[in-house]
Amino acid sequence: MTRILSLKELDIQVKKKKSFLCIGLDTDMNKLPTQYVRNALAVVNFNRQIIDATNDLCVAYKLNTAFYEAMGAKGWDCLKQTIELIPKDILIIADAKRGDIGNTSAMYAKAFFEDLDVHAITLSPYMGKDSVSPYYEYEGKWTIMLGLTSNEGAKDFQMQKMKSGKHLYEEVLETSKDWGNEKNTMFVVGATRVDALKGIREILPEHFLLVPGVGSQGGDMEEVIKAGATEEGRLLINASRSILYADDGKSFAAKAREEAMQLKLSMDIGFTK
């Protein structure tokens, strides 16, 4: 366990780069630029080019484990090799959305915080406190809890009303924020839920929020920053497909950089205060 980035170090990176950008390395072998063969090694090489072209513009990379698991054991190696390519001052998030009973969570924590040694992992909090507590045993590592997700299905349960009059997602945020603190916990809030973001900021005035859904899923950058940024920033705004697949030919890395640059520049409104 060697990779650690503190809240203070993250705040500094965000301000230094004037960027909330988190790039999602949801690399799909079948969507690689046409010059690549379709195998796990090609995925690592593609990721390397993307990382080389964008690492001065972003403060985090998020690796969606599903895309690597779909390649089997080779995918797991590919995940590990990609992690090794990321500069050490950039936050590495395993987007795994795990959630299980305590003795199982302890094994997941081992997989992600020891074997892969990422800084942070996304978790589903619905099995309750004891399903999350094993991750907190790893001092310096981050858990990122699902708050309110960006997909249509968020309406099925997360946005339903509880007996207390609150929405389920509000109950989840209010309860789970006390399992850790702003120095070891972040929350996922979809960019398509801007209406809810202001209320969520009242519940979580200090926590980093990881916001997916700008770009392919239709969330609006300016609205997200207005509703979600604090004095310190405390936002990670994720884009994946719009950057990775900005071009499907030889200039994919340059186009990915252009797209990342545009996104970063559109974040400037968060740094004018």
Added chain:
Amino acid sequence: MTRILSLKELDIQVKKKKSFLCIGLDTDMNKLPTQYVRNALAVVNFNRQIIDATNDLCVAYKLNTAFYEAMGAKGWDCLKQTIELIPKDILIIADAKRGDIGNTSAMYAKAFFEDLDVHAITLSPYMGKDSVSPYYEYEGKWTIMLGLTSNEGAKDFQMQKMKSGKHLYEEVLETSKDWGNEKNTMFVVGATRVDALKGIREILPEHFLLVPGVGSQGGDMEEVIKAGATEEGRLLINASRSILYADDGKSFAAKAREEAMQLKLSMDIGFTK
């Protein structure tokens, strides 16, 4: 995609073997019998002995992915090799509790239903219908949705009351049961929740229920069967640690068989009707 077991075939297996037993291959390298070295190959060899000693007594094996992921890429191979050792009339469940947006779920479905080719995967339904629908594209495969879990933390959210007066887990069951049907969907209900099991059976009169928590977690076999078994059976009762680690020396496989046999015999009350 070659491994398929239909509801009818499962019903036949349960009746033929007079068994609801699902054996959880949550194999922890550090808990292997003392004669084993601690590596991934040893885990496969241990699993082989457990499977050889118990496959006439159980109707399902459940592989908890966390225990394999904790070994990295080798763990994924180990998962695949273990799956190959299981006789073809026995249900293979990947206990993965995945849950993510649609395009990510499609990748998990590929990982589990194509690459690993298991019959069934456990899923967290809290991200809603579109997070689960990609799994239903695989005809003949099973999804197993978290209903009410066996751990203490189930009280944090699952057992909270909704505005409708129902518990959250009841809302989840009532909504998600219509995403599929009893021929492609099962639900997880913890053995420590017997009080709730009767009500859950009223919501789900036809579905298979996967019941963990008998044994190490303290659930009572007779009560689970009385409250949960239907005319057709439709129960999978899981035991993991009590079987795998029945003995830590050379006779571990024989002791595992003894423990599995005792559990199977204690299920006889479900087959006297």
